[in-house]
Amino acid sequence: MTAAAYTPLAQQRRTIDWIPILVGVVTMATTLVFLVYPLLRAIGGAFVPNGEPLAVENLTFANFERFFISASYQRAFWHSLVVGIAATSLATLLALPLAYAVARVDIPFRRAIVALAVLPLISPPFIGAYSWIILLGRNGLITRWVAATFDVQLPSIYGPFGVIVALALGYFPYVFLIVQGALAASDPYVEEAARMMGASRWRILRTITFPAVVPSIAAGMLIVFIKVLGDFGVPSILGGEYQVLPTLIYYQIHGFFNLNAAAAIAMVNVALTIGALGVLAWVNRRRTFATITGVARASRRATSFGARLAASLYVFVVLFVALLPQLTVIVSSFVERWSGSRIPLIWGLGNFKRILTNLNQPVINSLILAGTATLVCVVFGTITAYYVSRKRFVGRWALDLTIMLPFVLPGLVVGVAYLVGFNDGWIVLTGTASILVLAYFTRRAAYIFRSVQAAVGQIDSKLEEASTLCGADWATTMRRVVVPLIVPAILAGAILVFATLLGEISVTILLFSAKWKTISIAIYEYVISDELHNASAMGTVAIVMTLVLVLGASRLVGRSMADLFR
Amino acid sequence: MTARTLQVGALTKRFPLPSGDIVAVDDVTFEVAEAEFFTMLGPSGCGKTTTLRMIAGLESPTSGSIVFAGQDYTRVDARHRNIGMVFQSYALFPHLTIFENVAYGLRVRGMANDDVRSRVMRILELLGLGALADRHPGALSGGQQQRASIARALVYEPGMLLLDEPLANLDAKLRVQMREEIRRIQRELGIMSLYVTHDQEEAMSVSDRIAVFNLGKLRQVGRAEEVYSSPATPFVADFIGKANFFKAARQGDTFALSNGTAVRPKQVFALPADEADVAGFDTVIMLRPERLRLDPARGKIPCRILRRQFLGGIIRYSVEAEGAKQTLTIDAPRDVAGGGEGSGAFLDFDDGDAIAYGNAR
CATH class of the missing domain: 3.40.50.300 (P-loop containing nucleotide triphosphate hydrolases)
Incomplete structure (x- = not known):
């Protein structure tokens, strides 16, 4: 070969690569306008009386003082705390034996069990709430059956009991998935070492196994607590008179359009969340030991008949109860009349026909809104994640933190921030489709961001250097090397975002307008007006759509459905 | 062109x-x-x-x-x-x-x-x-x-x-x-x-x-x-191959070992300030293991044999001597008479094999 066919252009000075700079500026600007700005305005609004502009002379604590004066505020605060702690505890109590049974006892259908346990997370959580009305409501199937058979009137599920149970059953898979993963991955040699030293099975569980998964348990509990605290659908359907902070926010806005009061309540709600994060940090403080090593050996599973029987029974019962809502929704969606008897009177597709002929607008709306928001999330989340992982710049941690912030903010809080931020001032978006899209984007960009950030972290930065030395510019390197390698992560994140947005209610309930009603709002309105069969048909559509999407996502990335939620 | x-x-x-x-x-x-x-x-x-x-x-x-x-x-x-x-x-x-x-x-x-x-x-x-x-x-x-x-x-x-x-x-x-x-x-x-x-x-x-x-x-x-035979600094000597360092004092063109023996090395290099710990002393004489000879009767430096290893082509002796930075390594082509572990001996070398590192005269 001859020396050189390609002469380098030494005159070609190092030109400033504008693309990454442009990308960085756009990213920062987007974050500031659609995240920081509404949040700051909401915080400001919390300190101003209703209807007054944000100004120094208007500053007041009046909105917060209601927590000391108004009985309904105080009740809502304590109710939130009680529901949060109770539902989280119940979820954990359900999930821990389940996790142990699946990870450490040799039971059949293990993979199917893990896949089924994800279902409550996929279907919109408030679907569970109204299923319980179908089953245990004043006119519910079980209520009537018990009344007819035993002549016993069951206690009402409206109120704290129903809310706590529905939330615990809706969110327990978070604890289950995380702890089961940790239990299955922990180093079997450590436990064998304890056995060799003569420790009993119970002692090993108490002194070795359990302490090792405490951080996982805490992390799972934190997620459940945050989700429960921010949940609007379940308490608004099952709560009745029993108000929590999210429902209080909702009534302040829908009853009085008092955005300032809503902002103050939202801040208190966030303060509780931050408190929970603090507790998690405290729990994990001294637990920095590496619990999970790269041991390729699976941990030991109990094989005795007794253990297997007990574990299988427990798993079956918990899963059955947890999936009962989804089952109920699907069954009752095919029922046209079901009154006064144990078995449905008329089966049929009438409910679906009604949705298709008259009520298909919400489905179309949801698809458009969720689809657009997903697209925005993908573009923004991918670029930002790449930028944050690869480039060194001032304030990188701030960008990272800001994007992850809505991840812990309850949906209703983001909704309030958007109402306050974009109702007047520079940008007015109230009542438009864009406010929904942007709020969805704010809430979910973190999904893509995290997914892509992990994927970029897996890519050796030398690949990009190799591409540059081969003569490729930044855009070519991105197109030919980086993007092809992170596409699975982007798609998985995108499908997850899209699927969870189809049933999104906490942001939607505050920001939707008559023209942009979504599936979740339609279901919610059916439930409120007691048209449960229509709600079920709509719910079935939502469940099936999300299930198909999430299954598709897991196929795509070659990871189990459960891994997408861990 | x-x-x-x-x-x-x-x-x-x-x-x-x-x-x-x-x-x-x-x-x-x-x-x-x-x-x-x-x-x-x-x-x-x-x-x-x-x-x-x-x-x-x-x-x-x-x-x-x-x-x-x-x-x-x-x-x-x-x-x-x-x-x-x-x-x-x-x-x-x-x-x-x-x-x-x-x-x-x-x-x-x-x-x-x-x-x-x-x-x-x-x-x-x-x-x-x-x-x-x-x-x-x-x-x-x-x-x-x-x-x-x-x-x-x-x-x-x-x-x-x-x-x-x-x-x-x-x-x-x-x-x-x-x-x-x-x-x-x-x-x-x-x-x-x-x-x-x-x-x-x-x-x-x-x-x-x-x-x-x-x-x-x-x-x-x-x-x-x-680089091997004329390493310019103690680090180079130590990194490429093995190096034995002896404390020395400079007297014009000659260098005195700690027992007074004068050595006239083949080359003298400056000792960089950041390599003082490699050499161990301000002024040193460096010798390669194969350039040191072990003799039971006479030589420039008295020493004691700590260990003898048979490595096939060579016999490697580890010895200690006064004025040496650390245990010395000597690679001998064959066994040295009276070179049992623990016995005393002498080290000898040709001045033409020695390299000196030091600063002021």
Whole structure:
């Protein structure tokens, strides 16, 4: 070969690569306008009386003082705390034996069990709430059956009991998935070492196994607590008179359009969340030991008949109860009349026909809104994640933190921030489709961001250097090397975002307008007006759509459905 | 036409840190000739890789210049330098076949499909990878991946080839085989190559010249023989082969050992301030293990034998002596009479084998 066919252009000075700079500026600007700005305005609004502009002379604590004066505020605060702690505890109590049974006892259908346990997370959580009305409501199937058979009137599920149970059953898979993963991955040699030293099975569980998964348990509990605290659908359907902070926010806005009061309540709600994060940090403080090593050996599973029987029974019962809502929704969606008897009177597709002929607008709306928001999330989340992982710049941690912030903010809080931020001032978006899209984007960009950030972290930065030395510019390197390698992560994140947005209610309930009603709002309105069969048909559509999407996502990335939620 | 040489002048790289700058590369100057195989050798963190990355254009120098074939490369973007680089981790694109990996640089240059095919297949044949063109990198062994990454770096006929610890991830046997192959291809193509390694045997076996780095500074450049027999600093002496240091005091041209024996070394070098701990003393005499003789009756320095190891071709004695920096190593061609462990003996050497390091007279 001859020396050189390609002469380098030494005159070609190092030109400033504008693309990454442009990308960085756009990213920062987007974050500031659609995240920081509404949040700051909401915080400001919390300190101003209703209807007054944000100004120094208007500053007041009046909105917060209601927590000391108004009985309904105080009740809502304590109710939130009680529901949060109770539902989280119940979820954990359900999930821990389940996790142990699946990870450490040799039971059949293990993979199917893990896949089924994800279902409550996929279907919109408030679907569970109204299923319980179908089953245990004043006119519910079980209520009537018990009344007819035993002549016993069951206690009402409206109120704290129903809310706590529905939330615990809706969110327990978070604890289950995380702890089961940790239990299955922990180093079997450590436990064998304890056995060799003569420790009993119970002692090993108490002194070795359990302490090792405490951080996982805490992390799972934190997620459940945050989700429960921010949940609007379940308490608004099952709560009745029993108000929590999210429902209080909702009534302040829908009853009085008092955005300032809503902002103050939202801040208190966030303060509780931050408190929970603090507790998690405290729990994990001294637990920095590496619990999970790269041991390729699976941990030991109990094989005795007794253990297997007990574990299988427990798993079956918990899963059955947890999936009962989804089952109920699907069954009752095919029922046209079901009154006064144990078995449905008329089966049929009438409910679906009604949705298709008259009520298909919400489905179309949801698809458009969720689809657009997903697209925005993908573009923004991918670029930002790449930028944050690869480039060194001032304030990188701030960008990272800001994007992850809505991840812990309850949906209703983001909704309030958007109402306050974009109702007047520079940008007015109230009542438009864009406010929904942007709020969805704010809430979910973190999904893509995290997914892509992990994927970029897996890519050796030398690949990009190799591409540059081969003569490729930044855009070519991105197109030919980086993007092809992170596409699975982007798609998985995108499908997850899209699927969870189809049933999104906490942001939607505050920001939707008559023209942009979504599936979740339609279901919610059916439930409120007691048209449960229509709600079920709509719910079935939502469940099936999300299930198909999430299954598709897991196929795509070659990871189990459960891994997408861990 | 200008000679296609590489001139690195006063190259410096500082990484700013809140606790004070780290000087990764400190005022490094050297020149590499056309078609030369030039190795940068040193322990990790010595600045050799940073220097290589600045030549590649992946790091920008704080100061100094890089000139190649008469053109100033210092501020030229990496992608315009027409340099081929081989990474320790191979850095093959996992989603592309071996063929497409190698073709990458040609496609970026907008070469027509037919030309790409013939050029890629020619280089793959040269590296013995012709049959694996359609495989993905994951399906190849470490050695094959390394060959593919060499092919990718060479296919667009770069002005120079940079190799950053290319053999570090291979097992010992393959390492020897691959380094011979790299040398063969380098000779065949006549391409200037800059090779970074921390393995002195590797450096000595393949290089035309070796540049030894320590603490960000270039300590010596020379052929393997020069660097071994006339190491310019105590670090070079210690890093390449084994070195025995004796405390000495300078008296004009002669050096007095701690028992008073005067030595007139073949060469005297200054002792860099940052290498005082390598030498152990302000002024030292250095001798290679095979240049020291062990004698039961007489010699320059009395000593005591601590251990005798039979290593096949040589017998290695570990001895202690007054004024030595640490336990001394002596490689003898055969057993020394009366050289049992624990017995006393004497060390002897020729002044012409000694190197001195020191400062003021």
